[in-house]
Amino acid sequence: MVLLAAAALSAQIPVEFGPGSAELSREDLTQLLQRYEEAIASPAYSGGVKDAARANAERIRERLALGDFRVGDRVVLSVQGEPNLPDTVLVEPGPQISLPLFGSISLAGVLRSEIQAHLTRELGKIIRDPVVRAQGLMRLSIQGSVARPGFYVVPADMLVSDALMIAGGPGANANLDDLRIERGTTRLVQGQGMQDALLQGRTLDQLNLQAGDQIFLPQKAAGPLGAFLRYLAVAAVPVILGVWLAH
Numbered sequence: 001m002v003l004l005a006a007a008a009l010s011a012q013i014p015v016e017f018g019p020g021s022a023e024l025s026r027e028d029l030t031q032l033l034q035r036y037e038e039a040i041a042s043p044a045y046s047g048g049v050k051d052a053a054r055a056n057a058e059r060i061r062e063r064l065a066l067g068d069f070r071v072g073d074r075v076v077l078s079v080q081g082e083p084n085l086p087d088t089v090l091v092e093p094g095p096q097i098s099l100p101l102f103g104s105i106s107l108a109g110v111l112r113s114e115i116q117a118h119l120t121r122e123l124g125k126i127i128r129d130p131v132v133r134a135q136g137l138m139r140l141s142i143q144g145s146v147a148r149p150g151f152y153v154v155p156a157d158m159l160v161s162d163a164l165m166i167a168g169g170p171g172a173n174a175n176l177d178d179l180r181i182e183r184g185t186t187r188l189v190q191g192q193g194m195q196d197a198l199l200q201g202r203t204l205d206q207l208n209l210q211a212g213d214q215i216f217l218p219q220k221a222a223g224p225l226g227a228f229l230r231y232l233a234v235a236a237v238p239v240i241l242g243v244w245l246a247h
Contacts, residue, residue, distance in 0.1 A: 022157035070211035080131035112136035144217035145174035
């Protein structure tokens with residue numbers, strides 16, 4: 001079983017799913033939402049746990065209503081007997097994708113776990129019994145103490161730990177204890193919740209990530225000696241520059 005738990009201060013909210021839930025289905029998300037709502041109403045959890053549950057519940061409601069696809073995401077696509085179709089399609093405003101000869105197909109309200117069935121159904125309106133293989137990719141920012149910080153387009157069923165390796169892996173001074181996932185100025189997952197995600201092998205989809213979210217790995221705080229040496233290095237720059245200019 002796959003154990004999912006909300007980030008908590010003094011307790012956790014356990015929710016179990018069967019195997020094969022690397023990308024959560026609509027049923028999975030509905031069950032997870034119900035579990036969070038039960039926790040919010042229960043006196044058994046602290047205020048901090050309930051706050052985390054409310055935030056997670058809101059993200060799930062958004063996924064169920066709007067779907068997962070955002071502009072800049074991509075869909076890996078293969079349609080049997082249609083060799084002229086591109087193997088990767090960019091998600092455009094709508095959201096939608098545009099296919100040569102087939103035109104635009106809306107992805108509004110579609111979850112990543114539903115993309116293959118959705119495209120099979122839509123293409124079936126044009127061609128008979130299409131055999132479709134499709135997978136959604138999301139665009140993430142991976143920043144901080146990694147070898148190659150930047151934007152990456154990755155499968156939604158990828159583990160958080162594997163996403164870090166795509167960016168070259170943690171740097172020598174990386175502070176894995178403070179690894180976090182951010183959406184704008186909001187921290188989606190951090191602290192114990194982030195450590196649980198790594199230990200339990202959570203996927204990006206299970207953590208409700210979407211295009212534009214950021215995985216951030218800070219550096220370890222320098223000790224007194226390290227901070228003093230950095231101060232000396234910074235302070236020496238204008239002195240060295242002045243000597244160089246004088247010559």
